[in-house]
Amino acid sequence: MLGLQVTIPLFSGLEVQGHTREALALADKARSDRASAARRSGGLAKQSFLQAERGLERIALLNATVEAASAAVAANTVGYRVSGRTNTDVLNAQQGL
Numbered sequence: 001m002l003g004l005q006v007t008i009p010l011f012s013g014l015e016v017q018g019h020t021r022e023a024l025a026l027a028d029k030a031r032s033d034r035a036s037a038a039r040r041s042g043g044l045a046k047q048s049f050l051q052a053e054r055g056l057e058r059i060a061l062l063n064a065t066v067e068a069a070s071a072a073v074a075a076n077t078v079g080y081r082v083s084g085r086t087n088t089d090v091l092n093a094q095q096g097l
Helices: 013-081 087-095
Strands: none
Touching: 013 087
């Protein structure tokens, strides 16, 4: 006697539905992660740009301060030469640099 046995699933819809739901949930998570990363990187880029701008403004202010101090030294030196200023005035102005 020869026998043959075949297994045919009567209903496998829940397994397919489960895999489909899992795939959709993973796709939603990936989209959410991508959007979150884009927001985070945009915020970091803006923060870095603003820090660079503040740094450039600070450099400009420091340069202006050095120019003003140099002008004060030059003025005190001229005043010293024409006897209107003392040596201490010139030294104080130089120390301001």
